[in-house]
Amino acid sequence: MGFMAVIGFAVARLRNLFAVVMLTGIFSLTAAVLYVLLDAVDVAFTEAAVGAGISTVLMLGTLALTSSEERVESTGGSRWALVLVVVTGAILVYGTFDMPAFGDPTAAIHHHVAPYYLEKSGQEIGLPNVVTSVLASYRGYDTLGEVFVIFTAAIGVLLIIGRPQFGRRRSHRMLVGELHESMRTNVILRVVSKLLIPVILLFALYVQWHGDFGPGGGFQAGVIFASGFILYALIFDIDTARTMIPARVTRIFLCLGVLLYTGVGIAGFFMGGNFLNYSVLAATPVSGQHLGILLVEFGVGLTVAAAMISIFFTFARQEH
Amino acid sequence: MMVAVTLAVLVTMALAVFRSILGPTVYDRILAVNAFGTLTVVLISVYGFLSERPEFLDLALVYALINFIGTIAVSKYVEFSHMGRPTGGDELGDI
Amino acid sequence: MEFLGLINYWIVIVLMMTGFYIVIAHDNLVKKIVGLNIFQVSVFVFYITMAKVEGGTAPILAEGITTYSNPLPHVLILTAIVVGVATTALGLALVVRIRDAYGTIEDDELENQEGES
Amino acid sequence: MDIILELLSWGLLAVGAIFLIIGGIGMVRLPDVFARMHGAGIIDTMGVGAVLSGLMIQGGMSIVTIKLILILVFIVFTSPTATHALARAALHGGVRPRNNEAPEEDTSQGGSSSKT
Numbered sequence: 331m332g333f334m335a336v337i338g339f340a341v342a343r344l345r346n347l348f349a350v351v352m353l354t355g356i357f358s359l360t361a362a363v364l365y366v367l368l369d370a371v372d373v374a375f376t377e378a379a380v381g382a383g384i385s386t387v388l389m390l391g392t393l394a395l396t397s398s399e400e401r402v403e404s405t406g407g408s409r410w411a412l413v414l415v416v417v418t419g420a421i422l423v424y425g426t427f428d429m430p431a432f433g434d435p436t437a438a439i440h441h442h443v444a445p446y447y448l449e450k451s452g453q454e455i456g457l458p459n460v461v462t463s464v465l466a467s468y469r470g471y472d473t474l475g476e477v478f479v480i481f482t483a484a485i486g487v488l489l490i491i492g493r494p495q496f497g498r499r500r501s502h503r504m505l506v507g508e509l510h511e512s513m514r515t516n517v518i519l520r521v522v523s524k525l526l527i528p529v530i531l532l533f534a535l536y537v538q539w540h541g542d543f544g545p546g547g548g549f550q551a552g553v554i555f556a557s558g559f560i561l562y563a564l565i566f567d568i569d570t571a572r573t574m575i576p577a578r579v580t581r582i583f584l585c586l587g588v589l590l591y592t593g594v595g596i597a598g599f600f601m602g603g604n605f606l607n608y609s610v611l612a613a614t615p616v617s618g619q620h621l622g623i624l625l626v627e628f629g630v631g632l633t634v635a636a637a638m639i640s641i642f643f644t645f646a647r648q649e650h
Numbered sequence: 651m652m653v654a655v656t657l658a659v660l661v662t663m664a665l666a667v668f669r670s671i672l673g674p675t676v677y678d679r680i681l682a683v684n685a686f687g688t689l690t691v692v693l694i695s696v697y698g699f700l701s702e703r704p705e706f707l708d709l710a711l712v713y714a715l716i717n718f719i720g721t722i723a724v725s726k727y728v729e730f731s732h733m734g735r736p737t738g739g740d741e742l743g744d745i
Numbered sequence: 746m747e748f749l750g751l752i753n754y755w756i757v758i759v760l761m762m763t764g765f766y767i768v769i770a771h772d773n774l775v776k777k778i779v780g781l782n783i784f785q786v787s788v789f790v791f792y793i794t795m796a797k798v799e800g801g802t803a804p805i806l807a808e809g810i811t812t813y814s815n816p817l818p819h820v821l822i823l824t825a826i827v828v829g830v831a832t833t834a835l836g837l838a839l840v841v842r843i844r845d846a847y848g849t850i851e852d853d854e855l856e857n858q859e860g861e862s
Numbered sequence: 863m864d865i866i867l868e869l870l871s872w873g874l875l876a877v878g879a880i881f882l883i884i885g886g887i888g889m890v891r892l893p894d895v896f897a898r899m900h901g902a903g904i905i906d907t908m909g910v911g912a913v914l915s916g917l918m919i920q921g922g923m924s925i926v927t928i929k930l931i932l933i934l935v936f937i938v939f940t941s942p943t944a945t946h947a948l949a950r951a952a953l954h955g956g957v958r959p960r961n962n963e964a965p966e967e968d969t970s971q972g973g974s975s976s977k978t
Contacts, residue, residue, distance in 0.1 A: 662886035
């Protein structure tokens with residue numbers, strides 16, 4: 331915990347935006363360790379997949395497109411900002427005196443629906459990973475909403491900066507660099523990456539389908555899958571990677587994932603259940619739940635992977 | 651013993667954070683971040699054994715893979731984006 | 746002892762306030778987004794802290810374990826992280842677009858330009 | 863037999879922990895980037911290798927050991943590559959090792975640092 335506070339302060343003080351991005355990377359790693367210590371394996375998994383790879387790459391992409399140095403100035407307002415922050419913090423600290431102590435099993439949060447999930451999901455859904463069953467089945471609506479948010483964000487990015495740049499010089503320079511000297515010519519990197527990329531993709535599939543039993547699931551798998559392609563695009567270049575997986579394909583998969591999720595929900599209607607009720611999908615409720623969760627997670631994975639890939643390529647193809 | 655290893659990892663992590671905050675050049679920071687990622691892998695593996703839930707190993711596996719991508723991206727960015735300004739350290743030195 | 750039980754919350758608050766300070770006191774838009782990220786992580790940590798049960802382990806059912814941490818906050822935060830990165834990407838896209846249109850990503854310079862035109 | 867394995871595993875863990883700390887100190891104390899890479903190299907190879915091997919002996923013959931071997935293999939593959947990319951970037955970016963020798967030699971130093 332102490333680490334995080336220190337890094338937070340450092341981020342606040344440093345002016346060089348590049349250093350800030352590096353520190354954000356460490357910050358996210360620390361956060362993931364903290365999640366592990368607090369038993370949140372799935373959350374740590376997601377943070378691992380997101381924080382170390384994608385978010386750093388996106389931040390760097392933005393820095394490459396804008397400037398990497400913050401303007402130095404002496405703001406008069408920052409003293410007031412500090413006062414405001416300290417006052418707000420003091421009020422919040424005062425508020426914590428009513429909070430239950432750390433790890434207290436009698437806290438209010440543990441007495442509503444959580445025991446029900448923990449006790450019943452074993453019989454009703456039959457999956458060992460409670461997080462997955464809550465995510466995909468009990469809280470199916472929430473997750474559907476989140477998937478739509480990701481979908482919308484990807485569309486937003488595409489709309490804002492993904493326009494085709496007619497009449498402008500199409501130089502893809504963000505991470506591609508000067509091609510003749512780029513990483514493409516670097517034998518060591520190329521060989522190791524060629525070895526690694528299939529493993530990363532395979533591991534993403536493992537996370538996707540094994541998410542019912544251990545930590546993992548659609549969100550994590552999607553991000554890892556996208557990371558594989560991002561590595562490819564970094565080592566070779568954006569255009570080669572784009573011919574591997576054209577914009578058309580990512581767009582289709584982006585929609586297909588969301589449609590698969592809603593489709594599974596609507597299929598429940600026709601089989602005589604409620605929206606997103608998987609129990610009716612197969613002969614027995616438990617196997618129906620299995621099938622439903624598997625399909626839904628696959629939909630989530632598709633959308634997340636496609637969204638991340640298209641966001642990355644949109645950033646990478648910008649002009650300087 | 652596991653506790654001792656965990657402590658050692660934590661100490662090393664602290665040293666890496668120190669280097670990454672202090673690091674005069676960008677490359678020091680990248681190096682520190684990379685080392686920090688590797689240390690995270692070790693810490694998670696050891697903690698998995700400590701709490702006797704080896705499911706955590708999947709997590710360590712993700713780190714081993716993803717950390718590499720981060721480092722490559724950063725080196726690439728640094729190598730090709732500001733050629734002319736090698737030491738992008740904080741000129742203010744206000745840490 | 747009572748204070749030790751609350752120390753996690755206090756660190757969360759320190760983090761949150763750091764993020765808040767970055768957002769309101771810095772003019773650089775990228776820096777503001779980083780501040781938002783820190784704020785976001787502090788909220789995540791807050792949820793996960795509340796989910797922890799003393800003596801419990803990760804909520805993956807296994808033989809011979811009776812106490813698990815609360816899975817519900819984990820679910821919420823898991824989705825929130827991925828959504829967070831998607832929205833961050835959206836914000837960064839806006840920053841890039843602003844830079845395209847105005848040539849700067851400093852907040853006060855933007856305001857000056859708005860005032861002139 | 864069990865005792866020997868147990869002792870071996872604890873020994874490996876202890877050695878790993880010591881190497882981790884040595885590497886960390888090296889990363890802080892050494893004078894410039896290229897030298898610091900040696901510190902990181904110690905963490906990546908001796909430290910991680912010994913700790914993970916110790917854990918493998920603890921785990922016995924199971925899926926756990928296989929996963930640990932995978933992790934070890936990935937680290938052995940990726941971290942020298944990452945260090946190599948970093949050293950290259952640093953050399954391109956104009957950072958020179960402190961002894962001011964010819965750049966060709968420096969490249970080999972930067973590249974081999976990860977293998978130490």
